Amino acid sequence: MASSGPMRTIADILPFRAEATPEKTALVEMAPDGRLAETKFAELARQVEAFAARLHAEGAAPGRTVALLMRNSRRWVVAYHAVFRLAGVAVPLEHGMLGGEPERLGHALDDAAVAAPPAGGPPPSRPQPSDLAQILYTSGTTGPKKGVELTHGNIIFDVETCCRRFGLHEDDCLPALLPYHHAYPLTATVVLPPWAGARMAVGDVTERRTRDLLRLCRPTVLVGVPRVFESLLDGLRRAASRAGRLDKLELGLRLAALVKGATGVNVGRRIFRRLHRELFGGTQLRFCVSGGARISPALLKDCFLLGIPVVQGWGMSELSPVAAAQPFSPF
Numbered sequence: 001m002a003s004s005g006p007m008r009t010i011a012d013i014l015p016f017r018a019e020a021t022p023e024k025t026a027l028v029e030m031a032p033d034g035r036l037a038e039t040k041f042a043e044l045a046r047q048v049e050a051f052a053a054r055l056h057a058e059g060a061a062p063g064r065t066v067a068l069l070m071r072n073s074r075r076w077v078v079a080y081h082a083v084f085r086l087a088g089v090a091v092p093l094e095h096g097m098l099g100g101e102p103e104r105l106g107h108a109l110d111d112a113a114v115a116a117p118p119a120g121g122p123p124p125s126r127p128q129p130s131d132l133a134q135i136l137y138t139s140g141t142t143g144p145k146k147g148v149e150l151t152h153g154n155i156i157f158d159v160e161t162c163c164r165r166f167g168l169h170e171d172d173c174l175p176a177l178l179p180y181h182h183a184y185p186l187t188a189t190v191v192l193p194p195w196a197g198a199r200m201a202v203g204d205v206t207e208r209r210t211r212d213l214l215r216l217c218r219p220t221v222l223v224g225v226p227r228v229f230e231s232l233l234d235g236l237r238r239a240a241s242r243a244g245r246l247d248k249l250e251l252g253l254r255l256a257a258l259v260k261g262a263t264g265v266n267v268g269r270r271i272f273r274r275l276h277r278e279l280f281g282g283t284q285l286r287f288c289v290s291g292g293a294r295i296s297p298a299l300l301k302d303c304f305l306l307g308i309p310v311v312q313g314w315g316m317s318e319l320s321p322v323a324a325a326q327p328f329s330p331f
Contacts, residue, residue, distance in 0.1 A: 129153035268307030
């Protein structure tokens, strides 16, 4: 099922936003000087058009696959959308394949090849919801990774449903904490934010400056896997221990648990507002979403008492990928 609104395919998203809110920030990224570099929707759309023209000159055409092998960056986002401007098929691949996995890389490139007429003339019109949008390579039970084919309609329906489920809106900011070549971060932190008119914050958990990115971009929603939240709590406890504040941290958790038990209200964000300012630049973080693996109840409880509620989702690449998720309640 596809959206019936003005953004029925991924190719529709940036042109719509560039016209509706041209001066609104679409994307922020850490600059070399440690500051956040902002890109407006109008400028991002212009960059996509320019790169689409370059791809067209190099032979990209409707139905032809274009592989993406880069670390998370603004350029990755531009290249991804440029493929759809030409009605092409994106094939996001793990950047690590470039470092010594020629067999896996060769298999993916050969397997994803799609026959298409030669390029020529003006860039083609945008794709339709039923057209193939991307091929994602995911582990199977045996043998090499298998290519999962997803249409524009598949992805847009998942994005639209997630926005309704979680109440996402134009004031939200969703940082990328996972590599874009996976279905989960690709849908949740590349396609979903501009569809909702929200901000992307480009980053990666493999980068050392992720903590700086989170503090500067002031996230409202964090999308991650259990290991992300485990690392967050481990880092908090180590920092509290080094600062001689571990007892205060544990006392705050007990107090939050007592208030919750007595009133049903989560006061963690108020009790730990200093911690929220240090981590997220303020107390605006609404909730987190965990997927990709089972998360322990103890970890969920600790995050909740810190005022960092985590809801769980389940899905698979073949489902674009979100299939089910808890509803979010601030209480």
